[in-house]
Amino acid sequence: MTLAQDKVAAQGYEIVTRLDFSETTFLLEIRHAALARAARAGQFVIVMSHEEGERIPLTLADFDRGRGTITLVIQAAGKTTREMQETCQVGGHLHAVVGPMGIPSHVGSSKKVVCVGGGLGVAPIYPQARAHKEAGAYVIGVVGFRSKALMFWEDKFRACCDQLIVCTDDGSTGIKGLVTEGVKQALAEHADIDEVVAIGPPIMMKACAATTKPRAIKTTVSLNPIMVDGTGMCGGCRVRVGGKVFFACVDGPDFDGHEVDFDDLTQRLRRYAPAERRALEHWRENCRMRGAQS
Amino acid sequence: MAKKKTIRTIPQDRTPMREQPAGERRHNFGEVACGYALEDAQREAERCLFCPERFCVQGCPVSIDIPDFIRKITEKDFRGAYDIITATNLLPAICGRVCPQETQCEGQCTVGDSLEPVAIGRLERFVGDLAVAEGWINIPPIEANAFRVAIVGSGPSGMACAADLAKAGCDVTVYEAFQEAGGVLKYGIPEFRLPNSVIDSEIGKLIKLGIKFECNTLVGRLFTVEQMLGEMGFQAVFIGTGAGYPSFMGIPGESLDGVLSANELLTRCNLMQARDFPRHDTPLELGRRVAVIGAGNTAMDAMRVSLRLGAEEVHCIYRRSKAEAPARAEELHHAEQEGVEFHWLTSPVELLDDGKRGVRGMRCIRMELGEPDDSGRRRPVPVKGSEFEFDCETVVYAIGTNANPILGQTSKLRLNKRGYIEVDEDLATSIMGVYAGGDIVTGAATVIEAMGAGRKAAASIKRYLGLRDSERVYRAAEPALFGIGERNYVRLHQSVDA
Ligand SMILES: Cc1cc2nc3c(=O)[nH]c(=O)nc-3n(C[C@H](O)[C@H](O)[C@H](O)COP(=O)(O)OP(=O)(O)OC[C@H]3O[C@@H](n4cnc5c(N)ncnc54)[C@H](O)[C@@H]3O)c2cc1C
Ligand code: SF4
Ligand code: FES
Numbered sequence: 001m002t003l004a005q006d007k008v009a010a011q012g013y014e015i016v017t018r019l020d021f022s023e024t025t026f027l028l029e030i031r032h033a034a035l036a037r038a039a040r041a042g043q044f045v046i047v048m049s050h051e052e053g054e055r056i057p058l059t060l061a062d063f064d065r066g067r068g069t070i071t072l073v074i075q076a077a078g079k080t081t082r083e084m085q086e087t088c089q090v091g092g093h094l095h096a097v098v099g100p101m102g103i104p105s106h107v108g109s110s111k112k113v114v115c116v117g118g119g120l121g122v123a124p125i126y127p128q129a130r131a132h133k134e135a136g137a138y139v140i141g142v143v144g145f146r147s148k149a150l151m152f153w154e155d156k157f158r159a160c161c162d163q164l165i166v167c168t169d170d171g172s173t174g175i176k177g178l179v180t181e182g183v184k185q186a187l188a189e190h191a192d193i194d195e196v197v198a199i200g201p202p203i204m205m206k207a208c209a210a211t212t213k214p215r216a217i218k219t220t221v222s223l224n225p226i227m228v229d230g231t232g233m234c235g236g237c238r239v240r241v242g243g244k245v246f247f248a249c250v251d252g253p254d255f256d257g258h259e260v261d262f263d264d265l266t267q268r269l270r271r272y273a274p275a276e277r278r279a280l281e282h283w284r285e286n287c288r289m290r291g292a293q294s
Numbered sequence: 295m296a297k298k299k300t301i302r303t304i305p306q307d308r309t310p311m312r313e314q315p316a317g318e319r320r321h322n323f324g325e326v327a328c329g330y331a332l333e334d335a336q337r338e339a340e341r342c343l344f345c346p347e348r349f350c351v352q353g354c355p356v357s358i359d360i361p362d363f364i365r366k367i368t369e370k371d372f373r374g375a376y377d378i379i380t381a382t383n384l385l386p387a388i389c390g391r392v393c394p395q396e397t398q399c400e401g402q403c404t405v406g407d408s409l410e411p412v413a414i415g416r417l418e419r420f421v422g423d424l425a426v427a428e429g430w431i432n433i434p435p436i437e438a439n440a441f442r443v444a445i446v447g448s449g450p451s452g453m454a455c456a457a458d459l460a461k462a463g464c465d466v467t468v469y470e471a472f473q474e475a476g477g478v479l480k481y482g483i484p485e486f487r488l489p490n491s492v493i494d495s496e497i498g499k500l501i502k503l504g505i506k507f508e509c510n511t512l513v514g515r516l517f518t519v520e521q522m523l524g525e526m527g528f529q530a531v532f533i534g535t536g537a538g539y540p541s542f543m544g545i546p547g548e549s550l551d552g553v554l555s556a557n558e559l560l561t562r563c564n565l566m567q568a569r570d571f572p573r574h575d576t577p578l579e580l581g582r583r584v585a586v587i588g589a590g591n592t593a594m595d596a597m598r599v600s601l602r603l604g605a606e607e608v609h610c611i612y613r614r615s616k617a618e619a620p621a622r623a624e625e626l627h628h629a630e631q632e633g634v635e636f637h638w639l640t641s642p643v644e645l646l647d648d649g650k651r652g653v654r655g656m657r658c659i660r661m662e663l664g665e666p667d668d669s670g671r672r673r674p675v676p677v678k679g680s681e682f683e684f685d686c687e688t689v690v691y692a693i694g695t696n697a698n699p700i701l702g703q704t705s706k707l708r709l710n711k712r713g714y715i716e717v718d719e720d721l722a723t724s725i726m727g728v729y730a731g732g733d734i735v736t737g738a739a740t741v742i743e744a745m746g747a748g749r750k751a752a753a754s755i756k757r758y759l760g761l762r763d764s765e766r767v768y769r770a771a772e773p774a775l776f777g778i779g780e781r782n783y784v785r786l787h788q789s790v791d792a
Contacts, residue, residue: 038516048473054575055473055566080575096473098510103703228566228576231471231512232698233481233538234558235691240549245542250699264549267651271551275577282572 012093016069021152024076027061027123028088032097033068041131042105042222042254044124045070046230048096049084056080057227057237059199059253060100061123070097073123079279101230102253105220108135110194114186115161116208118144118179121200124222126156128197133160140190141165142182144200148172180207193217198257202266209257219257223248225268240264299343301408308410309338316631320601323485323569326628327391335420339367341412345404350414353402356382356746360399360414367417373430375421380432383418384457384745385450387426387492388479390419392591393742394622426495431502439463441759444528446513446701449477450741451534451732453500454748455755459532460503462752462761467528468500469511472565477536479741481565482557482592484599487625514704523727530727530755533707533715534748537733538698542691543587547645552581552653556588556596556692563599581687583607585656587642588692589619590738594626596690597634608634609686613641613661613674639663639674643681645689655685695738712737720754721747729754 017029035045044059062071076085088094105128113132117125122143133139141161145151146169157164165182166174175181179200187193195218198208205221212219225248228234232250239248242259246252312328313319319326330338342364350360359378366375379386395401395415403411424430441464445452448470460466474480476493501507513519513535522528540555542548559578562568566576584600586593589612597608610629612619615638619626630636639661648654660680663672697713708716708724714737715730717723723730731747733739 034516043515052567052574054577079572096510098471098473098512098516100515101512228558228561229472229481231538231700233536233540234561235540235542235555236558238542238549245544245548247539250539250703267551268549270651272577272579275571275579279572279575279577 012095013097015088015090015092015094017071018088018090021073022150024085025073025150025152026076026085026088027071027073028084028094029067029069029071030094030097031069035070035097035099036063036065036068039063039070039100039127040104041107041127043100043102044224044230044253045072045097045099046101046227047072047094049080049088050095053095054080055096055228055230057101057224057230057249059124059222059224060127062127071123073120075120078276079283082280083283098230101249103251105131105197105222105254107131110137110218112138112140112190112193112195114140114142114183114193114196116142116179116183116196116198116200118167118198118200118204121198121204121222123153125197125199126153126160128199129157130160132197133162137194138162140186140193142167142179142186144168144179144182144204146170178207179204180211183208183211187212187215187217195220196257197221202262202269205257205260206262209260209262213258220254221257221260222253223255223260223265224253225265226271239268299340301343301405304341304343304405305337306409308341308413309334309416311413311416316628316633319486320598320632323602325489326486327624329423330416330420335367335417336370338413338417339364341405341409342368343404347404349402349404350399350412353399355398355740355742356749358382358399358418363421364412364414364417367421372421372424376425376430377432379418379421380425382749383742384454384749385422385496385741386418387422388450388488388496389742389745390415390417390422391488391492392483392622392740394740396623398742423492426492431499433503434461436461436504437463438465439759439761441465441529441761442467442527443530443532443755444469444522444526445532445534446519447471447477447534447536447732447734448475448497448507448509449534449536449732449744450479451744451748451751452477452532453496454745455532455534455729455731455752456505456748457500457503458749458752459755460500460505462756464759464761466504467506467508469513470507470509471512473509474565475507475509477534481561482595484560484564484595486598486602487595512700514700519701519705519707519725519728523725529759530729532748532751532755533701533723533728533730533734534732534744535698535701535734537695537738539696540691541694541696543642543693545642545644547647547653550645550647550653551651552579552687553645553689554691556586556592556690557695559596559690560592560599563603569603578603579688580605581653583609583686584688584690585609585611585642585684585686586690586692587611588694589614589616589621589626589636590692590694591621591625593690593692594621594629596692597629598625598632600688600690601632601634605688607686609684610634610636611640611642611656611658612636612638614671615639615663618671641674641676642689646683648687653687653689655683656689657681657683695733697734697737701734720757721751722754722758727758 019027061073115129144167237248240261363375363378400411445468562578567574568578644657661674664675667673729751732744
């Protein structure tokens, strides 16, 4: 039984736009006026796609107060996100969307900021770049893709970045190499960078932090460990930062990149890997059976 | 009426409650204690002496008129018994199951001085279950007023506060962060102890009182407490967000896979239905041997859930002795019956790495009891040179919780040194019109205390809003005020079922 009283919540949260950026990456725009109003750069939501679904954290990729919507960019990796890729269509609904969660990013004190997004992190770095720009900072965007064909939101980034450095694995556009190459270029060109903000897979954030470490430039990373409630109640999201334990959902998600134990994060993200594989197999099997029936 | 009962004339033994045999139940999530049948309840009710001192009432945190409701059972007036209980306790089917009766009502029972005390909790549950089955609900005539009150958190404190304010005529909205209402009752306490259907039925009654539930709403982040009083137009707010934020010990090995809090284990299993994985998407992986640290209700629940999820061995590690274990006596007993191994006076010092990021075991040290500490319990002190290792693959922490920080981060509410919300004797916080109660004020406590706090806050809010104190408005002793005659009740009942 779902006890949500209002019709909206009983039905779920409406999907108003879907865009596919690649075979695996897709965008959902969801109607939730209150959330769009409350959201700040750096925050995330927890989503359940259907009643039996898992609660998964997704960093906000955008929010539009005028339209009353939030935007999520999702990479189909495990069972839940692959299923969402298959089932989430315009006019459909997500069972639960709750947030905005986490402490908003600290914006306003840095005058020159590098915003780095790689892989999954490209979309969520966008609100940070925009917020820093709106706060009057000089913003250098660094975004990384596998190739030119998979690139998205170049226009959005150009609109809020004073300088945009694109990196591709194959060199089909921008510089050839990982986003750390872009960060190095930015550091080489600017002596007065106050802060680097990096969002992406742990290995990429770790590399960015290592790049800025010699110059002791403040480096903020956004951690996205496995979560259940997102309200500080379960401790599943605990991360090690500076030798201490924090719950990323309420103490973060932003932490000092030079203090984060990324190896611990990487390991803890794999905690349920065997179960996730089983879930994926089970789901594929069901899909095959449904396919055979129809 | 028959002549006066004495301790010698009443049934001497406490009426047993049928239970699922331990060997069977440790493999299923069906309810362990099956409840009293009608004859059981009547026999047990006969054991009450109706003594004038009414010590049991003093033992109950919400002062239910215990002898009066028991007398109604002896008179076969079950609806009457229900009316008496619900005059003070909103959730008899729940409290009858989860209250620590041995330290509350039953601990004070006069019969208990020479025999086993009257099984007050079981009788309360019997009445509560009957009410659920029959669809009884006590709705006083509600005279709507213009006040809007918001409740943050749908656990027992929030539910109780909401009910009283709705009965007083306020327009009440409950905001809950999770996708379902119920708080710890839903995500923490497992189905074999408190079936979800019981909670949902109680919540159904609140909805009939006109209370609105807004799930998926994280107060503090989606909007702040200050906004609720301002632009959202609420005249008062009650905060019952619970304790949350589980503690770890800070010993080596805690970030290994296979180490989790009892809250995580229980939420995955109970709320997210990981026990039906992969039909439900949320996974939960347990090793063959599970060690749970702590001996409170949360620890007992985590251990018994682990057994039901297929763990072959479950160990309880507790640094004090059995006498100090904070769990309900019945849960401890049930855990023993189900084959949990208890290691009293034992404390972990290190979790051992299996070399593949998993746990292979735990190094522990034996403790002995020294001088009493602040809590009055004897402080456990380590015995030098008594360290030993034992094997396990999963380690579950159930050693208590700290205050949830979200509302403190997002409002001007004054917190105490430990991060809990500071309140005065009326449960008023530092912000005018905002009240708080339950675990977020006291730290982890009990369902009935949280409920009591919710009701107390409701009384304060009514005073703050200038409403009559409803305490007298819907006493069961004033049937006219209950409003629902037999015929109306039947109609209501039918429309509910339809
Ligand atoms: C596993 C377990 C077993 C227990 N067993 C027993 C027992 O047998 N007997 C007993 O008497 N007691 C027991 N307890 C203790 C008892 O459950 C608690 O004392 C009681 O539930 C506290 O009630 P509460 O209303 O303060 O908060 P909770 O029940 O914790 O409810 C708080 C609710 O608020 C929500 N919330 C939190 N923050 C926000 C926010 N910012 N916005 C919106 N919603 C929010 C939470 O999601 C939650 O649903 C047990 C506790 C646990 C964890
Ligand atoms: S509510 Fe709890 S303490 Fe009060 S009578 Fe019932 S079981 Fe006893
Ligand atoms: S996700 Fe549960 S505490 Fe952070």
